[in-house]
Amino acid sequence: MSRLPDIDPVFGDAASADAIELVVVPRSVDIGGFAVKRALPTIKRRMVGPFIFLDQMGPGEFPAGEGLDVRPHPHIGLATVTYLFDGEIIHRDSTGVEQAIQPGDVNWMTAGRGIAHSERSSQEFRRRANDRRIGGLQTWVALPKDQEEVAPVFHHHGRAQLPVITGDGVDLRLIVGSAYGETSPVKTFSDTIYADVLLQPGGRLPIDADHEERALYIFEGEIEIAGDVFEAGRLLVLRPGDRISLTARAPTRLMLVGGAPMDGPRHIWWNFVSSSKERIEQAKNDWKSGRFDKVFGDESEFIPLPEGP
Template identity: 75%
Template structure:
């Protein structure tokens, strides 16, 4: 997902909790009739661990005959991680991959030195008589300097391959990394944590401090941390070194993201991430001049370089 360059998140509610360092309120934009909320990056926080970008897609429902149409566009220096709560997306990319992602599965696309991809709804999705809903998260993971120019690649992991930990009214699914005694099968380049957590009202879950940088993105419901409550549509950047307990005031769903700090600052422009401004300039020129490989099965359209 892209084209929200003028919709940066804003600094949110003052955090009274000693456990919360920063609260970010995402900015909302309309992408072809579909609502997107951007929580990262923001002026006050560029990265949380390797995560440099976090978008909430929907929830929303398309009219009959309509669907998601994100035309082919490029990336460098990052890996995209797509995770759905509802609906489906057909992914196509310039490595020749076509894959349909469904709720609970993971698409991990390594851009490395350069990849182009598109994200669209299938014809079957557009013509369903009853339900054409779509909701989920797209995150970008910045690559370490040693792997910024790695070969582009794509990996899909079905929902059944991701471990779940259930205790009382709490459930945690390990999308990336490890926690609560479980480990995701998705390979990452640095120490990374990404988990989907659901809580029944009144239940709680511990969040340890093993990972240096951590944040919670509250997708739905209301939670409490150390006596302070937070509502949906907030990114809560946690203070390092402090284990916390999250309790649900209502039924709630949120994700935990984070990991080790990056090996230096990252620059981000449109869909490009790099430790070098010069590398971003060369990627801009490559896309403008058509030097990226075409997207398999989606060769006719593309998103032009923003001027």
């Protein structure tokens, strides 16, 4: 466990006042019978570093006997990163992996040239008398062009493996990348930062400019940056090159995401990401024709290819 350094800028100076480049208000969508808020991609911002997709799941509680049911579906050209605050999800994929993810763990699934997976609640979760709550984030990380066709692979990291950094009313768990003198064991394909930050009221978090692109997703609570107040359910894209500090005005949970810009634009259609439109068309035909491998232990169902362009 490490402590945060003291790198606060001066509140009210030009760098602090212009720290926010864009504020994104997520739109609500339905995934597997569960309401989520989608912050990326958006018209004004397609990616932050390698992050091309960011969904907030919940927090919400399922009725007795019910749970999350995201049927088998495909991916190419990306890595999915699942991180929970509450609940449990059973991941199964076409490489033969079955893995439960608990709060604070990390599921990193590299799709590469193609993978299929499902995300469901266990029967034990559905039978609980109470505490059928799920909350967390599902993000996608685009792969560099020379890694888009790598072999699919899955890695799980338990919460005890991730560095924890504390100080000044802050507890930060470093999910991916390097920050504040610590490095996560999660292997990435490009410069990436991803951190889970809990702040007490009055807690202050300094954010340096080590990573070119950075954003803050406020899951719950309220923060202040240079006199401006931002509430939960907002993605704040920070201006490159500015070192800032934020202060929590209430008990707050937020995610720090970002990294190096991608090596060119990416096309995204349904669950497919690629630098090539032709490669996405091939993936569409492969899924429609049943050429993806089946999901281990979940072979009987699948999500059909959506109709339309």
